[in-house]
Amino acid sequence: MVKNKLRNIKLVIEYDGTNYCGWQTQKGQITVQETITKVLSDICGHKITLHGASRTDSKVHSQAQVANFLTKSRLTGYQFLQALNDHLPDDIVIRKAEEVRRSFHAQFDAKSKTYRYIILNSHIPCALDRKFCYFFPFPLKRDAEDAMKKAVRYLIGRHNFRAFATKSSQKENCYRKIYSIKITRNKNYIYIDIKGSGFLYNMVRTIVGTLLQVGQGKIKPQDIKDILKSQDRKKAGPTVPAKGLCLLKVEYADTSK
Amino acid sequence: MVKNKLRNIKLVIEYDGTNYCGWQTQKGQITVQETITKVLSDICGHKITLHGASRTDSKVHSQAQVANFLTKSRLTGYQFLQALNDHLPDDIVIRKAEEVRRSFHAQFDAKSKTYRYIILNSHIPCALDRKFCYFFPFPLKRDAEDAMKKAVRYLIGRHNFRAFATKSSQKENCYRKIYSIKITRNKNYIYIDIKGSGFLYNMVRTIVGTLLQVGQGKIKPQDIKDILKSQDRKKAGPTVPAKGLCLLKVEYADTSK
Numbered sequence: 001m002v003k004n005k006l007r008n009i010k011l012v013i014e015y016d017g018t019n020y021c022g023w024q025t026q027k028g029q030i031t032v033q034e035t036i037t038k039v040l041s042d043i044c045g046h047k048i049t050l051h052g053a054s055r056t057d058s059k060v061h062s063q064a065q066v067a068n069f070l071t072k073s074r075l076t077g078y079q080f081l082q083a084l085n086d087h088l089p090d091d092i093v094i095r096k097a098e099e100v101r102r103s104f105h106a107q108f109d110a111k112s113k114t115y116r117y118i119i120l121n122s123h124i125p126c127a128l129d130r131k132f133c134y135f136f137p138f139p140l141k142r143d144a145e146d147a148m149k150k151a152v153r154y155l156i157g158r159h160n161f162r163a164f165a166t167k168s169s170q171k172e173n174c175y176r177k178i179y180s181i182k183i184t185r186n187k188n189y190i191y192i193d194i195k196g197s198g199f200l201y202n203m204v205r206t207i208v209g210t211l212l213q214v215g216q217g218k219i220k221p222q223d224i225k226d227i228l229k230s231q232d233r234k235k236a237g238p239t240v241p242a243k244g245l246c247l248l249k250v251e252y253a254d255t256s257k
Numbered sequence: 258m259v260k261n262k263l264r265n266i267k268l269v270i271e272y273d274g275t276n277y278c279g280w281q282t283q284k285g286q287i288t289v290q291e292t293i294t295k296v297l298s299d300i301c302g303h304k305i306t307l308h309g310a311s312r313t314d315s316k317v318h319s320q321a322q323v324a325n326f327l328t329k330s331r332l333t334g335y336q337f338l339q340a341l342n343d344h345l346p347d348d349i350v351i352r353k354a355e356e357v358r359r360s361f362h363a364q365f366d367a368k369s370k371t372y373r374y375i376i377l378n379s380h381i382p383c384a385l386d387r388k389f390c391y392f393f394p395f396p397l398k399r400d401a402e403d404a405m406k407k408a409v410r411y412l413i414g415r416h417n418f419r420a421f422a423t424k425s426s427q428k429e430n431c432y433r434k435i436y437s438i439k440i441t442r443n444k445n446y447i448y449i450d451i452k453g454s455g456f457l458y459n460m461v462r463t464i465v466g467t468l469l470q471v472g473q474g475k476i477k478p479q480d481i482k483d484i485l486k487s488q489d490r491k492k493a494g495p496t497v498p499a500k501g502l503c504l505l506k507v508e509y510a511d512t513s514k
Contacts, residue, residue: 014383015384016387063385081381090387091387092384093381093384094381124352127349128271128389246385
């Protein structure tokens with residue numbers, strides 16, 4: 001009986017999203033989930049279902065996507081890590097693989113997700129980083145960082161974020177909780193780290209687009225309050241490009257076996 | 258007469274070398290020099306010759322390659338910068354363009370060149386940085402950094418570096434001067450910055466390969482002395498992969514007009 005007992009394996013996955021149509025398997029498209037699932041099924045010797053914490057979009061990157069799958073295989077975590085990294089393309093890397101309690105679910109058990117958005121604010125683009133940042137050549141106001149930090153205060157907490165979501169249906173529950181938004185600048189690079197309970201479709205990228213408009217002086221920090229209230233996508237700023245976005249971290253209460 | 262006077266324009270160029278067969282134009286290959294020359298000739302309305310400071314190899318990157326060309330064009334430096342960046346592929350970026358004295362030559366006037374080599378020393382590769390570092394999963398000794406720093410002392414100064422050059426002919430003058438080699442470690446990344454008067458073919462990459470063997474304990478720091486003396490390529494370590502190498506800086510005494 002023990003022989004056939006299903007084990008639950010948790011993976012931490014880094015990927016360069018440039019050449020993928022996002023995480024989630026879609027017919028006729030090359031996705032990260034599908035690429036890993038194929039290799040894993042070969043390794044396990046049976047079909048597996050891989051549950052990912054976040055459905056990152058096309059061209060979005062990840063430093064630590066979390067996923068889990070059930071398997072009959074007796075391989076250790078380290079053996080999974082080695083076998084996967086030996087067979088995956090070099091733009092997907094498994095950073096950790098470990099057995100966890102059977103009930104652990106990468107998506108449903110996630111307590112928070114942290115994304116980083118990188119903006120290159122310069123009149124000259126970047127050749128080396130071009131796939132990992134958003135080239136934003138437009139001038140920001142002198143007090144841009146302060147204004148953006150003021151705007152952030154209105155976003156922290158539990159709110160209806162319908163105004164920041166693309167294609168949200170009227171039925172959809174648009175309440176999400178944002179724990180923190182940190183804005184830092186290093187020379188020409190602006191980093192916006194957003195930690196939340198979960199995010200609506202394009203929500204992080206629309207928050208960043210709106211904060212940039214605050215930095216340009218097109219929106220006042222206190223306007224964020226009205227944008228949230230309006231629940232109207234047209235009031236918020238543009239959705240910035242996917243390539244500047246990276247999933248940094250997914251946190252769980254407890255994943256012990 | 259003034260109308261047709263040739264002006265000398267200096268460029269500072271960043272590129273991701275991944276998709277190029279190096280800097281120098283070669284028949285049937287896509288190179289950085291050729292790519293820029295084509296665009297520049299269109300902008301200038303006449304054929305131009307572009308002189309680069311360093312003939313970086315296939316897949317080697319650059320943060321600040323320097324090049325110059327003579328032109329009849331009346332465009333300002335900033336107009337060249339804009340026109341070039343508008344028409345170049347996004348893996349080549351012009352960071353500066355300015356008129357310099359007529360006699361300035363990017364290659365012959367260079368006083369020093371600084372290269373950075375990046376090593377990822379971990380048992381897990383990296384998806385995001387994979388094109389910009391050398392994945393070196395082999396263990397280094399506990400005192401690796403100290404040993405490598407000791408070895409470096411024997412390389413500083415003017416020496417015959419024939420043992421560190423690939424395909425050097427007996428006639429070639431193999432004397433070069435190394436001003437400094439800095440080794441720093443940040444978590445799993447090792448950075449080796451080498452500044453010298455100039456470098457033989459594959460010299461930087463062979464120095465790094467040799468230093469890694471010192472870090473592994475295969476070569477003693479003081480053995481470097483004998484390797485230099487031997488002038489025998491077989492005595493030095495392996496030539497590490499091109500993708501970990503980046504031209505950081507080229508320095509000149511004076512480029513004023």
